[in-house]
Amino acid sequence: MAAMSSGSLPILRRVRTASLVLALPMLALGLAACDSSSDPLAPDDNGHADSERVEILTRGPASALLAVWIDGEGWQDADGNAITELPNPIDREGQDGLQPLRVNGPNASLTVRFFGRDGEAFEMGTVSRDPVTRSRECTEYSARYRPTDTETSIFAWPNIQHPDETNGGPFQFARLATGGLVGIFHCDHVHFYPEQAGSVQVQFRLWHVDHSDLDTDPITVVVEEGDPRFELQTRGDASEVLGYWTEGRGWRDADGNAIERIEAPRDVEGQGLQPLTAFGPNASLTLRYFDAAGRQVDFGTAERQADGPRDRRCTPLSARFRPVDTETTVTPWPTQPHPDGQFGDPLFAELSGGDLVAIFHCDHIHIYPEAEGTVELIMQAWDGEAGAPLDESAPIEFVVTGGE
Numbered sequence: 001m002a003a004m005s006s007g008s009l010p011i012l013r014r015v016r017t018a019s020l021v022l023a024l025p026m027l028a029l030g031l032a033a034c035d036s037s038s039d040p041l042a043p044d045d046n047g048h049a050d051s052e053r054v055e056i057l058t059r060g061p062a063s064a065l066l067a068v069w070i071d072g073e074g075w076q077d078a079d080g081n082a083i084t085e086l087p088n089p090i091d092r093e094g095q096d097g098l099q100p101l102r103v104n105g106p107n108a109s110l111t112v113r114f115f116g117r118d119g120e121a122f123e124m125g126t127v128s129r130d131p132v133t134r135s136r137e138c139t140e141y142s143a144r145y146r147p148t149d150t151e152t153s154i155f156a157w158p159n160i161q162h163p164d165e166t167n168g169g170p171f172q173f174a175r176l177a178t179g180g181l182v183g184i185f186h187c188d189h190v191h192f193y194p195e196q197a198g199s200v201q202v203q204f205r206l207w208h209v210d211h212s213d214l215d216t217d218p219i220t221v222v223v224e225e226g227d228p229r230f231e232l233q234t235r236g237d238a239s240e241v242l243g244y245w246t247e248g249r250g251w252r253d254a255d256g257n258a259i260e261r262i263e264a265p266r267d268v269e270g271q272g273l274q275p276l277t278a279f280g281p282n283a284s285l286t287l288r289y290f291d292a293a294g295r296q297v298d299f300g301t302a303e304r305q306a307d308g309p310r311d312r313r314c315t316p317l318s319a320r321f322r323p324v325d326t327e328t329t330v331t332p333w334p335t336q337p338h339p340d341g342q343f344g345d346p347l348f349a350e351l352s353g354g355d356l357v358a359i360f361h362c363d364h365i366h367i368y369p370e371a372e373g374t375v376e377l378i379m380q381a382w383d384g385e386a387g388a389p390l391d392e393s394a395p396i397e398f399v400v401t402g403g404e
Helices: 020-028
Strands: 051-058 065-070 074-076 108-116 126-129 136-138 141-147 173-175 181-183 189-192 198-208 211-215 219-224 229-234 241-246 250-252 266-268 272-274 283-290 301-304 312-314 317-323 347-350 356-358 364-367 373-383 388-392 396-401
Touching: 051 198, 108 141, 141 189, 141 211, 229 373, 266 283, 283 317, 317 364
Parallel strands: none
Antiparallel strands: 051 065, 051 108, 065 074, 108 189, 126 136, 141 198, 173 181, 198 211, 198 219, 229 241, 229 283, 241 250, 266 272, 283 364, 301 312, 317 373, 347 356, 373 388, 373 396
């Protein structure tokens, strides 16, 4: 290892034992008596294992070595060239070479290997898995990471354990913008879930039970802009994400599975999600829109009429939809604003009984079932000043079953 002046010491901090005579027996015993830090995000200030090399590899078919960290030398690529930024980390079958992280795109799944000063790799892996939640119990040592800015919104960062966690919590989760919980640390590998465009510095950690024995120097992880995204979520008790849409990937459910239709969009207290039935209750859905950088665009009510029909004036951009077939009888379609409306922004539709019902409520929409069948609806980010959509999704089919 190259000699270092006090001004060039790497960021990781170790507390070494008072003498080499004491240190060697500790290494031989595997440092089983390592004390834990009161702050798991801080470098460990107690006795710990010693490592001088860390390797980051992709877990796809390429199994590419992306970066190597060497104590005192910093980060290098696979050819030994000094780097400050992690190379493209997405390794997917059927794609030509490694791909960058993109907002709303696939996550990066990376193997992290730690090597001791004797050249031996630390044993890391999954000891057992919960049969329901699939959460993992890791070996004594495992791989983790942390951003130097723990408030980052560039990618999802662990802030919650899975509500069904049963084994005490070595397997951490993060909450995505969709509301879904995703595993971040998988014992011998980690995941980056890209949430917003930008860059963040990350340290990889040799995790020992409940604290870090070693933090590497930071390396920059970059998330590029992706495609705009629409999200549909129920507004009842379940607050369920029904689906989200991005260009190129189409409509997906909250678990990322491709979908073509939504069969149960009604959120009923005590009953969960229910289907639409002809002449039954409407579905009230929050519609969100995220730009290419992953930032949520402001949809909302800017002003509301004090009395009467309680008409709304929306923010410049608001939530709307339109049917592919505007002559559909499965759901009513806005024909006019409410005649008593002060503002006229939320359009109304006429039900078969002659009633006018609000369809667009600035940040949410309503779907009123009028006849059994299916209807394809296109979600819109509506530009009120232009009187036209800023962006539209591909169609998603809604199903209305026969009424009583």
